[in-house]
Amino acid sequence: xxxxxTLRAHIATVLARARDRTHTxxxxxxxTDLIAQHSPLMSPLVWDFAHIGNQEELWLVRxxxxxxxxxxxxxxxxxxxxxxxxxRPQLPLLRPDEARDYTRVVRDKVFDVLEANALxxxxxxxxxxxxxxxxxxxxxxxxTMLATHQLRAGAAVLTAPPPPASRAPVAAEVLIPGGxxxxxxxxxxxxxxxxxxxxxxxxxxxxxxxxxxxxxxYLGFIEDGGYDDPRWWSDAGWRHRRTENLTxxxxxxxxxxxxxxxxxxxxxxxxxxxxxxxxxxxxxxxYARWAGKRLPTEAEWEKSARFDPATGRSRxxxxxxxxxxETRANLGQRHxxxxxxxxxxRGASALGVHQLIGDVWEWTDTDFHGYPGFTAFxxxxxxxVFFGDKYKVLRGGSFGTDAVACRGSFRNWDLPVRRQIFxxxxxxRDPRPGEAG
Numbered sequence: 001x002x003x004x005x006t007l008r009a010h011i012a013t014v015l016a017r018a019r020d021r022t023h024t025x026x027x028x029x030x031x032t033d034l035i036a037q038h039s040p041l042m043s044p045l046v047w048d049f050a051h052i053g054n055q056e057e058l059w060l061v062r063x064x065x066x067x068x069x070x071x072x073x074x075x076x077x078x079x080x081x082x083x084x085x086x087x088r089p090q091l092p093l094l095r096p097d098e099a100r101d102y103t104r105v106v107r108d109k110v111f112d113v114l115e116a117n118a119l120x121x122x123x124x125x126x127x128x129x130x131x132x133x134x135x136x137x138x139x140x141x142x143x144t145m146l147a148t149h150q151l152r153a154g155a156a157v158l159t160a161p162p163p164p165a166s167r168a169p170v171a172a173e174v175l176i177p178g179g180x181x182x183x184x185x186x187x188x189x190x191x192x193x194x195x196x197x198x199x200x201x202x203x204x205x206x207x208x209x210x211x212x213x214x215x216x217x218y219l220g221f222i223e224d225g226g227y228d229d230p231r232w233w234s235d236a237g238w239r240h241r242r243t244e245n246l247t248x249x250x251x252x253x254x255x256x257x258x259x260x261x262x263x264x265x266x267x268x269x270x271x272x273x274x275x276x277x278x279x280x281x282x283x284x285x286x287y288a289r290w291a292g293k294r295l296p297t298e299a300e301w302e303k304s305a306r307f308d309p310a311t312g313r314s315r316x317x318x319x320x321x322x323x324x325x326e327t328r329a330n331l332g333q334r335h336x337x338x339x340x341x342x343x344x345x346r347g348a349s350a351l352g353v354h355q356l357i358g359d360v361w362e363w364t365d366t367d368f369h370g371y372p373g374f375t376a377f378x379x380x381x382x383x384x385v386f387f388g389d390k391y392k393v394l395r396g397g398s399f400g401t402d403a404v405a406c407r408g409s410f411r412n413w414d415l416p417v418r419r420q421i422f423x424x425x426x427x428x429r430d431p432r433p434g435e436a437g
Contacts, residue, residue, distance in 0.1 A: 028149075050093065059130055063124070135405075151420060174207065175205065175207050181302075182201075197373045203299050208353060209426040211275075214272060215271060215275075221290050232290045257269075271340065277423065294365065299366070306349070318348060319346060357396055360423060364392065367393070368386055368387055
């Protein structure tokens with residue numbers, strides 16, 4: 001098999017994996033659930049489904065393939081920038097059966113385009129970039145649909161085996177040495193524009209938690225009155241806490257026997273050593289201040305994840321350059337929950353930091369901006385229009401993030417008030433006198 005044939009087979013595999021997951025998420029519920037808006041923060045599931053097909057048609061059928069449109073009449077309806085999520089239920093959306101037929105026709109044409117394309121010759125198709133971009137796009141919407149499932153009311157419809165138990169003790173903190181490292185990438189073939197280009201960044205020595213903050217640790221903040229004490233909150237965070245009456249992470253419920261948590265329609269006692277999830281940036285920052293620490297910057301997070309002190313290079317993933325598998329990270333909706341601390345010792349970074357990939361997205365205290373030398377590609381609306389001080393960067397992926405859309409350089413972003421995403425945190429701090437050597 002030639003290199004091009006190998007790449008073509010790989011693309012077909014990741015596209016099929018994404019579509020299988022899309023079908024799992026949409027086939028799990030009836031038509032009423034598909035067309036309903038389960039939260040004003042989210043689209044109806046059927047909008048996401050058809051939008052996935054429309055983006056695939058725009059980029060791969062029409063642009064890469066040069067083929068005639070399948071449904072040019074629906075382009076505006078499935079343009080995310082033209083139609084805010086709260087307005088999408090009022091649109092004349094494709095019915096679930098129409099969405100299934102449409103996405104199937106588009107996918108058949110995409111495989112024809114893939115078979116005929118040389119996967120080289122110009123930037124959009126070099127090394128299969130456009131196909132990889134679309135696979136990532138579908139998986140990102142699949143994670144969004146998974147978050148919609150978490151917000152829907154009713155009986156559980158999704159199933160998965162529990163994550164593995166803790167397999168190794170994890171240190172409380174890790175000292176990360178000061179000095180330069182290479183942040184971002186110029187070589188990852190399917191990296192998106194905001195991950196590029198690779199550039200040297202100097203980071204002073206700092207200390208970072210060796211694992212994400214757990215439910216048990218976060219419970220200490222609640223029981224100490226953290227939600228009632230403005231000392232721990234920024235002005236904006238305190239206003240938001242009061243306006244929204246936040247008293248605990250989303251989906252937590254107080255109970256005489258202890259706290260309960262509802263996940264995908266199932267309510268169970270809180271698991272103390274599981275990473276906390278569904279906290280907004282303001283909650284994450286308040287917890288860190290209460291703990292006598294702070295949130296890491298994005299550069300600190302990436303150095304913890306990628307820097308190899310033995311070679312001085314930045315790895316693709318914390319454990320090295322090999323692709324993620326089930327022994328290294330909790331990704332891909334393989335499980336429907338974060339794994340307890342210590343569940344993936346093979347996934348630790350060279351510096352000894354655990355579970356940086358998968359489980360929960362981690363808030364950083366960095367606004368979303370382009371790197372020095374940033375160039376929008378292939379369109380400004382993916383990243384550039386979100387640059388500024390409104391959005392905070394999240395890193396690392398969650399149990400709902402697929403491996404194709406997660407790597408050591410991958411950047412996510414959201415508004416600091418958002419809690420529907422599968423986001424948690426880990427803390428950092430400056431070294432104490434003499435601690436950095």
